[in-house]
Amino acid sequence: MAAAAASLRVAIVGSGPSGFYAAEHLQKKVPTVEIDMFDRLPTPYGLVRGGVAPDHPKIKSVTRMYERIAAHPGFRFLGNVRIGSAIDHSELQALYDAIIYASGAQTDRHLGIPGEELAGSHAATEFVGWYNGHPDYRDRRFELNATSAVVVGMGNVAMDVTRILASSMDELTPTDLSRHALDALRASKVNTIYVLGRRGPAQAAFTNPELKELGELAEADVIVDTKEIELDEHSAHQLSGHEDRTAEKNLHTLHDFAARKPEGRKRRIVLRFLVSPVEILGSDRVEGVKLAKNRLVRAPGNELKAEATGETETLDAGLIFRSVGYKGVPIPGVPFDQRAGVLPNVEGRVLVAPGALEMLTGVYAVGWIKRGPSGVIGTNKPDSAETADHLLEDVATGTINPRVRGSRTAVDQMLQSRGVQVVSFADWQKLDALEQAAGKSRGAPREKFTRIPDMLDALK
Ligand code: NAP
Numbered sequence: 001m002a003a004a005a006a007s008l009r010v011a012i013v014g015s016g017p018s019g020f021y022a023a024e025h026l027q028k029k030v031p032t033v034e035i036d037m038f039d040r041l042p043t044p045y046g047l048v049r050g051g052v053a054p055d056h057p058k059i060k061s062v063t064r065m066y067e068r069i070a071a072h073p074g075f076r077f078l079g080n081v082r083i084g085s086a087i088d089h090s091e092l093q094a095l096y097d098a099i100i101y102a103s104g105a106q107t108d109r110h111l112g113i114p115g116e117e118l119a120g121s122h123a124a125t126e127f128v129g130w131y132n133g134h135p136d137y138r139d140r141r142f143e144l145n146a147t148s149a150v151v152v153g154m155g156n157v158a159m160d161v162t163r164i165l166a167s168s169m170d171e172l173t174p175t176d177l178s179r180h181a182l183d184a185l186r187a188s189k190v191n192t193i194y195v196l197g198r199r200g201p202a203q204a205a206f207t208n209p210e211l212k213e214l215g216e217l218a219e220a221d222v223i224v225d226t227k228e229i230e231l232d233e234h235s236a237h238q239l240s241g242h243e244d245r246t247a248e249k250n251l252h253t254l255h256d257f258a259a260r261k262p263e264g265r266k267r268r269i270v271l272r273f274l275v276s277p278v279e280i281l282g283s284d285r286v287e288g289v290k291l292a293k294n295r296l297v298r299a300p301g302n303e304l305k306a307e308a309t310g311e312t313e314t315l316d317a318g319l320i321f322r323s324v325g326y327k328g329v330p331i332p333g334v335p336f337d338q339r340a341g342v343l344p345n346v347e348g349r350v351l352v353a354p355g356a357l358e359m360l361t362g363v364y365a366v367g368w369i370k371r372g373p374s375g376v377i378g379t380n381k382p383d384s385a386e387t388a389d390h391l392l393e394d395v396a397t398g399t400i401n402p403r404v405r406g407s408r409t410a411v412d413q414m415l416q417s418r419g420v421q422v423v424s425f426a427d428w429q430k431l432d433a434l435e436q437a438a439g440k441s442r443g444a445p446r447e448k449f450t451r452i453p454d455m456l457d458a459l460k
Pocket of ligand 1: 110111152153154155156157158160197198199203204205206210276323324325326373374375376
């Protein structure tokens with residue numbers, strides 16, 4: 001295995017946390033490994049740059065570790081290279097011993113209710129990409145002249161979106177929130193943000209620090225109706241049966257919010273439980289949302305599910321964000337499981353088709369394109385190690401043979417012949433320095449480039 005692995009050449013597609021942890025694991029096990037990490041953007045770090053909230057700088061400091069991984073002698077970053085157009089999957093197979101897809105979950109799930117296509121109804125992921133300066137979302141417009149907004153879902157993305165909508169300029173200015181978003185949010189008229197959970201407080205998907213942060217905002221009151229956070233018998237039984245520290249802490253925080261007297265601040269965050277949007281109302285733009293009230297029932301498998309009681313209510317709102325989870329997108333030429341939104345795989349080894357027993361030789365998956373959109377950044381470390389170990393096992397058993405593939409020169413020549421302006425890690429470091437310098441004037445860690453041509457021009 002040692003001799004075979006010594007000349008191993010791996011392509012990693014995607015430069016977010018899962019891609020970097022896969023690279024790190026391979027580097028530890030096979031110091032001579034050659035890794036080419038591709039990204040369709042000129043900038044690395046995936047959701048750490050384009051997803052993590054601007055007011056969570058500590059989480060973003062994980063990129064220092066990724067810089068160390070990128071400094072490994074066998075590592076290259078090839079930014080601005082889209083797999084499926086600049087170079088395709090079958091070409092990668094010819095050029096590398098193994099390919100690890102770390103392409104994440106680039107789109108979002110829909111609610112599937114009438115009115116979802118109206119102006120003013122958006123995916124939370126678009127808003128997140130927009131305020132984080134992701135080039136795909138840079139030019140989106142959101143109806144921030146509405147006074148009421150609705151966020152559907154009770155996960156951490158919903159918390160991020162709510163917090164950004166409710167934050168003061170003093171809170172946002174010293175962050176790396178993009179300038180165009182800062183300007184739009186400064187003019188925002190949104191003063192009420194409803195956050196809707198289809199199940200009860202004990203089933204909310206957010207973690208406690210994110211919930212607590214809502215209560216720490218300078219210009220927002222958090223409003224919770226005590227009646228809506230009373231535990232039903234199923235939830236009480238479930239919590240007494242097994243320890244769930246997050247749910248217990250969340251309940252404690254929610255009771256603290258419910259006991260607070262609103263102080264008449266500029267904005268109100270209203271947390272609602274046991275309600276599902278069933279229709280988005282409006283003729284040519286969002287004017288409100290019809291909600292069905294729910295109760296919890298025990299489903300097969302013991303899960304507590306929301307069931308409509310038959311009672312409904314209407315909320316007035318001009319802006320709606322669905323925040324009900326991300327979804328992976330297919331990669332041309334690679335099998336895809338449409339239902340789950342992932343590459344069909346067993347512990348990271350990609351299958352020839354969903355449900356098949358046969359694996360594709362030398363093709364692997366890590367992160368959200370492997371397991372779906374769950375977990376925090378750190379979850380990707382063991383997840384990527386599992387896949388990387390299987391890759392190395394496949395080298396050891398001779399399933400993949402590292403002596404027969406292409407070279408870096410062949411990759412470079414192919415991209416050059418197609419006119420692709422590849423952005424290296426050194427190039428990215430130049431962009432990084434420029435962004436950091438540009439952020440200084442507003443006391444922010446950086447002012448991001450938000451358009452790909454601007455990034456490429458800055459490197460010329
Ligand atoms: P998530 O944690 O899976 O939450 C999705 C939410 O949407 C849940 O409350 C879910 O309710 C609800 N939902 C799903 N379908 C729905 C429907 N049809 N109608 C109404 N509600 C529906 O997803 P996420 O917020 O997108 O986060 C993705 C991952 O990123 C999570 O692991 C999250 O922790 C992580 N993340 C972490 C941070 C952080 O650490 N600060 C920040 C952002 C994201 P049910 O429970 O009833 O299904």
